[in-house]
Amino acid sequence: MELVQAYISRNKDRFLDELLDLLRIPSVSADPAYSESVHKTAASVAQSLKNAGAESVEICETAGYPIVYGEKIIDSSLPTILVYGHYDVQPADPIELWTNPAFEPIIKTTPIHPEGAIFARGACDDKGQMFMHVKAFEAMIKNNALPCNVKFMIEGEEEVGSVNLGVFVKNNHARLKADVILVSDTGMLANDVPSITTGLRGLSYVEVEVTGPNRDLHSGLYGGCVANPINILAKMIASLHDENNHITIPGFYDKVIELTDGERREMAKAPFSKEAYCTALDIDDVMGEAGYSTPERGSIRPTLDVNGIWGGYTGEGAKTVIASKAYAKISMRLVPDQDPIEITELFVNHFESIAPAGTRVKVTPHHGGEPAVTPIDSVGYKAASLAYEKTFGKKPIPVRSGGSIPIVAMFEKELGLKTVLMGFGLDSDAIHSPNEHFGVFNYFKGIETIPYFFKYFNELNQA
Numbered sequence: 001m002e003l004v005q006a007y008i009s010r011n012k013d014r015f016l017d018e019l020l021d022l023l024r025i026p027s028v029s030a031d032p033a034y035s036e037s038v039h040k041t042a043a044s045v046a047q048s049l050k051n052a053g054a055e056s057v058e059i060c061e062t063a064g065y066p067i068v069y070g071e072k073i074i075d076s077s078l079p080t081i082l083v084y085g086h087y088d089v090q091p092a093d094p095i096e097l098w099t100n101p102a103f104e105p106i107i108k109t110t111p112i113h114p115e116g117a118i119f120a121r122g123a124c125d126d127k128g129q130m131f132m133h134v135k136a137f138e139a140m141i142k143n144n145a146l147p148c149n150v151k152f153m154i155e156g157e158e159e160v161g162s163v164n165l166g167v168f169v170k171n172n173h174a175r176l177k178a179d180v181i182l183v184s185d186t187g188m189l190a191n192d193v194p195s196i197t198t199g200l201r202g203l204s205y206v207e208v209e210v211t212g213p214n215r216d217l218h219s220g221l222y223g224g225c226v227a228n229p230i231n232i233l234a235k236m237i238a239s240l241h242d243e244n245n246h247i248t249i250p251g252f253y254d255k256v257i258e259l260t261d262g263e264r265r266e267m268a269k270a271p272f273s274k275e276a277y278c279t280a281l282d283i284d285d286v287m288g289e290a291g292y293s294t295p296e297r298g299s300i301r302p303t304l305d306v307n308g309i310w311g312g313y314t315g316e317g318a319k320t321v322i323a324s325k326a327y328a329k330i331s332m333r334l335v336p337d338q339d340p341i342e343i344t345e346l347f348v349n350h351f352e353s354i355a356p357a358g359t360r361v362k363v364t365p366h367h368g369g370e371p372a373v374t375p376i377d378s379v380g381y382k383a384a385s386l387a388y389e390k391t392f393g394k395k396p397i398p399v400r401s402g403g404s405i406p407i408v409a410m411f412e413k414e415l416g417l418k419t420v421l422m423g424f425g426l427d428s429d430a431i432h433s434p435n436e437h438f439g440v441f442n443y444f445k446g447i448e449t450i451p452y453f454f455k456y457f458n459e460l461n462q463a
């Protein structure tokens with residue numbers, strides 16, 4: 001292990017340069033204009049895997065963007081780790097809010113990252129974190145110190161709902177056979193408070209359209225006489241929460257598993273400062289469901305949020321108009337055992353039922369995903385915990401996250417495998433936002449910690 005760690009120290013500059021090169025390719029999966037770049041990124045990831053020492057590297061075509069596969073099987077009697085990550089990124093917009101162009105990575109220090117952070121779209125989510133695995137693998141291979149077999153499955157459609165990954169997994173059960181799935185696509189509490197993610201929320205995402213009159217109308221001639229779709233939509237949306245910020249959709253909470261008091265007390269041990277939280281976001285108070293703390297509201301409780309709302313006149317100056325239509329995009333984050341299909345159905349029925357006379361409502365479901373919780377008594381979790389303890393000098397805290405990685409539940413169903421979520425990002429890294437970044441400290445901490453996971457995973461499996 002000393003050789004592996006020494007190799008990482010010796011190669012830090014190159015490891016950083018290679019990540020910066022990867023970040024320069026704009027692999028935005030949501031926007032077809034970037035299609036060529038997304039394919040280029042897949043090729044680049046495949047080449048990196050080959051250079052690192054992976055075999056059977058293949059760019060596997062799908063109905064959408066390809067999945068990059070590679071493996072190194074050293075001994076069939078050793079445990080196998082399946083590494084999942086994604087090479088696609090979110091769109092950079094609004095681009096004018098980036099202090100440096102999104103696909104021209106630079107390293108700058110921040111109060112939270114005094115050693116510097118890499119600023120670029122995908123730096124943390126997920127190119128930087130995915131690439132830690134490629135470099136950790138290289139360090140193990142080049143020093144003849146790979147303690148487990150390893151398989152890589154790096155997809156290019158995570159940010160658009162992993163629509164073609166299910167088919168790939170179904171068709172490749174044998175090739176993907178493994179003992180555990182390892183993913184770095186989440187975060188930890190702070191650089192001096194290591195944590196391991198033990199849960200992800202599910203997702204139901206819908207678009208709603210409220211239609212009133214058959215054309216835009218003069219708001220003087222018709223105002224007060226017909227239902228204004230924008231007024232109505234605002235009212236309908238407002239009615240989806242009650243005065244305690246509970247969601248009012250009938251049946252919404254029916255399948256929610258409440259945590260025990262003991263589990264909630266355990267959760268409350270993780271450090272959280274409301275003041276620091278508010279300061280970081282420039283808000284004077286938090287808001288959320290009555291009876292739950294902010295960390296609880298953001299992880300073990302389901303939510304409903306409008307992600308976008310539009311309609312009518314939004315140009316310069318004032319145009320007096322009652323629009324014919326109003327729209328909104330609404331996401332619901334789900335917790336065990338809520339089912340995204342059921343929740344979407346409950347939403348559709350409820351939303352249609354509250355539309356007043358004089359309006360029509362259309363709801364279009366988008367992609368969704370199931371929530372997931374991962375055990376803390378598994379060999380995988382124990383190996384991860386030991387690995388963090390080794391490199392951070394502290395035992396990591398298990399923490400449930402509010403984000404979603406829908407494929408985690410799918411892997412469990414399809415492959416019967418639990419996932420270990422070894423994320424090294426911070427909430428303040430601004431993923432999906434302008435000026436996304438990833439700490440240089442975090443990048444190298446990840447590269448250093450992963451080989452220990454391999455070592456302990458092998459040892460615990462032998463024991």
Ligand code: BES
Pocket residue numbers: 125126158159160161162185186187200203367369401402403404405406431
């Ligand atoms: N890596 C994130 C999810 C994440 C981030 C989980 C931080 C926990 C902590 C992933 O790329 C993502 O953005 N997922 C989407 C859902 C997906 C279906 C588009 C999300 O959570 O909104």
Ligand code: MN
Pocket residue numbers: 086125126158185
């Ligand atoms: Mn991600």
Ligand code: MN
Pocket residue numbers: 090125159431432
């Ligand atoms: Mn993401």
